[in-house]
Amino acid sequence: MAALVPFRRSSPLPVRLVALCLIAFAPRLALAQTAAYAGPVPKPAGAILVASFNIQVFGESKMAKPQVVEVLTRAVRQFDIVAIQEVRAKSDDIVPAFVRAVNADGSRYHYVIGPRQGRTVSKEQYAFVYDTTRIEIDPSSVGVVPDPQNTLHRPPMHARFRTRINPAEMAFTFWLVDIHTDPDEVPQELDALTGVFQAMQAARPDEDDVILLGDLNAGPPQFKSFQRIPGVTWAVAGVTTNTRRTKTYDNLVFARPATSEYLGGWGVLDLQATFGLPLEHALEVSDHNPVWAAFYPAEVRGAGLPPMAGATAPVRR
């Protein structure tokens, strides 16, 4: 198999990095491309970046390719939390080994991983990988959404997170619900996910922020059932999210005004453009690009984003 081409050291900004509302992101992303070995990637003080990444067949063969692992680690380090789909391995060491690779530059990411799921012998796992210097997880919140009607091929994994700011009472807290739909039963699964979203909204009286994210195998024109969720919106629209640039399959779905912390910044981290890869090498990494959205790191109550009065930016500890 051909080796990956060397990374470009000064490539232009990702061409599909769209609708970027926070100017602070641009230097961060540029830095990530030009100084990959200079220590942890600096992240914006005024936002957390939440991403979804389907790492197609993320298992032993992918982890055995150093060039692929390097692209994956550099991609993940761009974000505060990455919801991963398609861990497919007999080994339990794939995600731990990957997080060790992510942390090789001094980063301090950690992970949680779900059970193997699927109706056949071919199983997948979900995982959340997050930067512990900026994000905390509630360990008791990690689980799989019950699916008594067996509607979902791989019922989503949920976990509740909190930004690390001072004072902690002002932290933005939120559920993440990680999903990879069955491409052959998309309408039925999207309908079921609408119920999942509403159930998560009601799961705790003290939590109104739910972000459903993953590989939906569908784009906004197929999100009709989501309209049953009052105020529903989604980050990604009008661009493709797969590596071949032909489909919009990946997204982050949430509701407003509940999640007023959404800053309007979102993007697709195009693997080809960001890392200077030809298509065939980008496809070795995954058939999906990561998608992301930016959120204010402090809880927003009432209308509009307040200044972070009394709060500091996410801190490194």
Add this chain to the structure above:
Amino acid sequence: MPDIQALVASLSNGNAAARAEAAESLCRAGVDAASAAVPLVQACRDDDQVREWAVAALEELGPPPPAAIGDLVRLAGDDHALVAYWATTLLGRSGEAAAAATATLAASLEAGLNGSHDPAVSERAAWALGKIGPAAAAAKPALERAAAASDPRLARLAREAIAAIGG
């Protein structure tokens, strides 16, 4: 564009790593690998590394070419559950063009109802019959029995298939 036929030939290589690499390359070919539908379904009985890439390739493959339907009908009745599952899935993606699979899919459904078949295969058979639509009318008696099943997923899929068949 990769040489699909060469990759298909490599799926029969005696070396498991070579077979896995071929399955991975077919996966990366996306819908361009549609002509490899039958060999990829057969690769589902291979070892884990080959199987996972074959499954991933099948997920992205879209509908198979019409010429593959005869082989897929045969494989839908295979004893290997994953082989039968993916053959059934590809038949469903073929829609009305897979009408010739009706009897085989109805048999899968019946086998599921009497507990002698992998539930996932029977459920997919109900789904596939719905995708075939009116041309699968001969399967309505089996679907009606499945619609009354205690398994909520099988019952739902059977009801949806009956609605799609109509009449």
